[in-house]
Amino acid sequence: MRLLLNPRHGTPGIVVLPAGGFRRAKAEITSWDGYAPTPLHDLPDIAVRAGVAMVRLKDESPRFGLGSFKALGGAYAVATLLTTELARRGVASHAGSSDLASGRYAEATQAITITCATDGNHGRAVAWGARRFHCRCVIFVHETVSQPRIDAIAAYGADVQRVRGNYDDAVREADRQAQTHGWFVVSDTAYGGYTEVPRTVMQGYRLMADEAADQWQGPPPTHVFMQAGVGGAAAAVSVQMRSRFNPAPALVIVEPENAACLLASGERGAPATVPGELDTIMAGLACGEPSLLAWQELERSATAFMAIPDEAAADAMRLLAQHNLIIGESGVAGLAACLLVSAQTDARRSLRVAADSRILLFGTEGATDPEVYQRIVGATAR
Numbered sequence: 001m002r003l004l005l006n007p008r009h010g011t012p013g014i015v016v017l018p019a020g021g022f023r024r025a026k027a028e029i030t031s032w033d034g035y036a037p038t039p040l041h042d043l044p045d046i047a048v049r050a051g052v053a054m055v056r057l058k059d060e061s062p063r064f065g066l067g068s069f070k071a072l073g074g075a076y077a078v079a080t081l082l083t084t085e086l087a088r089r090g091v092a093s094h095a096g097s098s099d100l101a102s103g104r105y106a107e108a109t110q111a112i113t114i115t116c117a118t119d120g121n122h123g124r125a126v127a128w129g130a131r132r133f134h135c136r137c138v139i140f141v142h143e144t145v146s147q148p149r150i151d152a153i154a155a156y157g158a159d160v161q162r163v164r165g166n167y168d169d170a171v172r173e174a175d176r177q178a179q180t181h182g183w184f185v186v187s188d189t190a191y192g193g194y195t196e197v198p199r200t201v202m203q204g205y206r207l208m209a210d211e212a213a214d215q216w217q218g219p220p221p222t223h224v225f226m227q228a229g230v231g232g233a234a235a236a237v238s239v240q241m242r243s244r245f246n247p248a249p250a251l252v253i254v255e256p257e258n259a260a261c262l263l264a265s266g267e268r269g270a271p272a273t274v275p276g277e278l279d280t281i282m283a284g285l286a287c288g289e290p291s292l293l294a295w296q297e298l299e300r301s302a303t304a305f306m307a308i309p310d311e312a313a314a315d316a317m318r319l320l321a322q323h324n325l326i327i328g329e330s331g332v333a334g335l336a337a338c339l340l341v342s343a344q345t346d347a348r349r350s351l352r353v354a355a356d357s358r359i360l361l362f363g364t365e366g367a368t369d370p371e372v373y374q375r376i377v378g379a380t381a382r
């Protein structure tokens with residue numbers, strides 16, 4: 001593992017996610033059919049193993065029946081984009097997501113195509129949102145996205161297209177095709193000149209952390225170990241932790257060792273790209289370029305950045321399975337990092353992990369690729 005204490009931790013910066021945007025996201029998403037807070041599990045055996053007072057894990061696998069937290073962002077951004085477009089086109093000035101879902105504006109929304117790149121979960125969430133809110137959807141996946149993940153997206157009626165290269169190449173292809181055809185990109189990553197949609201996505205993700213804060217009982221968490229791909233989810237968790245807990249828990253950003261673009265950015269002091277195939281079993285975290293918005297939040301709020309090997313994630317999956325929790329490769333990275341840190345005296349000291357620490361983790365996906373899950377854990381995902 002690699003651990004980098006963030007030299008810029010605590011420096012002042014801009015507000016990336018204003019409070020009003022979260023209030024709107026929460027009001028909309030909690031009104032959707034099928035909305036229910038996901039459970040927060042106490043894991044006392046794992047806390048003993050880690051030598052801390054408490055480990056709690058928010059299990060995102062039941063979220064809207066999609067297997068991950070991603071609908072909170074991707075599907076919410078689809079609804080927001082359609083609402084804005086209906087207003088701009090003079091069709092409806094204040095349509096809410098329930099109006100969209102009812103099909104009342106379907107004639108107008110079906111003329112709108114949204115697109116994005118994905119390594120699985122985001123595309124599935126966007127495709128689900130497109131079906132729910134009645135618009136067309138084209139999803140781009142890179143070479144190594146597995147067939148079960150593609151099938152899960154296509155099941156919602158999206159047109160799924162494969163692109164050569166890695167996730168970042170798929171992001172560029174979605175952008176290029178959108179410009180050619182007049183489609184709308186619903187990306188979970190912000191880049192130069194493209195920040196509004198990913199900001200909306202991140203506002204939606206905050207609900208996951210907000211629920212965890214509501215569910216948390218007793219003295220507040222001291223540490224959050226949060227996995228990152230482009231960093232949007234981690235930044236959303238960061239903002240919400242700061243708004244709900246004072247002092248905010250220490251935030252450790254966790255990435256696969258072959259795709260640690262936030263750690264590289266922390267080293268460089270500016271957004272950095274990790275090239276290559278980004279080979280890792282943690283498919284949702286295989287991103288080589290950080291989201292600009294996420295970086296703006298995390299560069300000052302992250303206590304540390306960590307890069308972990310695949311085996312640590314596989315071990316964490318098996319450990320959770322013993323506790324009847326089915327969490328996928330990308331979803332366990334925070335736990336894997338927490339266990340690695342807790343086993344090393346120096347790392348414990350640097351991050352102030354001690355016997356009285358209370359650790360919050362987000363199990364951001366279930367067995368979203370059941371074949372991979374079975375291969376790693378040796379048991380079928382229920």
Ligand SMILES: Cc1ncc(COP(=O)(O)O)c(C=O)c1O
Nearest residue numbers: 121229230231232233284364365
């Ligand atoms: C299960 C899971 N966890 C975490 C993440 C990381 O989210 P982000 O790319 O916003 O950092 C992803 C991204 O796809 C994911 O699928």
